Amino acid sequence: MKIVFMKSIITKEILEKTIRLRHSLHRYPELSGHERDTAARIKSFLTEQKPDQVIEGLGGYGIAAVFDSGKEGPVVLLRCDLDGLPIEEVNTFPYRSQHQGVSHKCGHDGHMAILAGLSMILRDHKPGRGRLVLLFQPEEETGQGAAKVINDTKFRQIRPDYAFALHNLPGFSKNTVIMKEGPFAAASRGLIAQLQGRSSHAAHPEQGASPVHMMCELINELMKVPQNTGLFRDFALLTIIHARLGEVAFGTNPGKALVMATLRTFLNDDMKILDEQARAVALSLAKKHGIEINTSYAEEFPATVNHPRASGIVKNAIERSHAASLMINEPFRWSEDFGHFTGLTQGALFGLGAGEKHPSLHNHDYDFPDEIIETGIAMFYHIADQLLNLHKNV
Numbered sequence: 001m002k003i004v005f006m007k008s009i010i011t012k013e014i015l016e017k018t019i020r021l022r023h024s025l026h027r028y029p030e031l032s033g034h035e036r037d038t039a040a041r042i043k044s045f046l047t048e049q050k051p052d053q054v055i056e057g058l059g060g061y062g063i064a065a066v067f068d069s070g071k072e073g074p075v076v077l078l079r080c081d082l083d084g085l086p087i088e089e090v091n092t093f094p095y096r097s098q099h100q101g102v103s104h105k106c107g108h109d110g111h112m113a114i115l116a117g118l119s120m121i122l123r124d125h126k127p128g129r130g131r132l133v134l135l136f137q138p139e140e141e142t143g144q145g146a147a148k149v150i151n152d153t154k155f156r157q158i159r160p161d162y163a164f165a166l167h168n169l170p171g172f173s174k175n176t177v178i179m180k181e182g183p184f185a186a187a188s189r190g191l192i193a194q195l196q197g198r199s200s201h202a203a204h205p206e207q208g209a210s211p212v213h214m215m216c217e218l219i220n221e222l223m224k225v226p227q228n229t230g231l232f233r234d235f236a237l238l239t240i241i242h243a244r245l246g247e248v249a250f251g252t253n254p255g256k257a258l259v260m261a262t263l264r265t266f267l268n269d270d271m272k273i274l275d276e277q278a279r280a281v282a283l284s285l286a287k288k289h290g291i292e293i294n295t296s297y298a299e300e301f302p303a304t305v306n307h308p309r310a311s312g313i314v315k316n317a318i319e320r321s322h323a324a325s326l327m328i329n330e331p332f333r334w335s336e337d338f339g340h341f342t343g344l345t346q347g348a349l350f351g352l353g354a355g356e357k358h359p360s361l362h363n364h365d366y367d368f369p370d371e372i373i374e375t376g377i378a379m380f381y382h383i384a385d386q387l388l389n390l391h392k393n394v
Helices: 012-027 036-048 108-122 145-151 153-157 212-227 268-289 308-321 370-388
Strands: 053-058 062-068 075-081 131-137 162-170 177-179 182-185 187-196 236-245 256-265 292-301 304-306 325-327 346-355
Touching (some): 012 036, 012 370, 036 131, 053 153, 075 370, 108 370, 131 370, 145 153, 162 370, 177 308, 182 346, 256 268, 268 292, 304 346, 308 346, 308 370, 346 370
Parallel strands (some): 075 162, 162 346, 177 325
Antiparallel strands (some): 053 062, 177 346, 236 256
């Protein structure tokens, strides 16, 4: 599909260069927190587009290109993600991953390419007012990157009034923009419960305090918590993802155990309730069984909630881009750490269809489809244009 309105701006040369960059990024993926070379490649590309400022080292290896009108106006942040996944590449195309056990299976290479492609347009179409910031964010997959960027003192130079991002979505027609006002993607967090009893010889379990009974009861009781629907305003889910009792030692009655669960809700307030209820169950059972317990968290994502004003801007961009669209009724159950930005300012996350039969995200045969890059660039251009009056340099 061609974006008719943008044809004269998104040239064949821009698309070809953007796709070459995407393939290069795909060949050399890096895991969360280790995106040094990826950031260097992005910096090199962005520098060619002559932004007014490049901010490096944001929350780790984050990098931002600032296009500044020099005039009063809003600060608009467009964000993509840098990191790959610990998944072995099975595809055999020429640009397959060269890093064993690491690959771009969530499409972050494509997300980066879209913003980089937009930067080529911005070289000749500057904001008429305010500032436009292209943020390449680290550590999205672990849920840590957005918070690290926002808490970085260098982020004070940005302070966005609006923030927007996209995510490619297999299972939807290519180039279809998927949108929803309000909650768009779920909050989630990993709950880790470490149980400590007292080991003994397997021949004398009575001399120890095995956490086996508590572990079994804890798993069952945790899964019941979301079923108490009267506690929650909306969707709530708890999934047991891992459990381990003792070690493989047939002569030992185990003294420790581990239970891990993923908590998901569409609303941040519901996440607080779900977490409190889950921990209350765990503490009650620990007291009942005489077992010590320690709880901690991993991979915490707030809900991504699209602001009405930002949602309207995305809807207008869909019309301006002549893109197909789909307005969904229910949020996605997966999580995105862009929720930190929608909690900070007026923001919106939208989806971009990658193909109805395209391999799913995180599948080992997934690859970002180059055919949707043009739509992504057009969407971001029209989002920025509404707020910043992009214009051809004279």
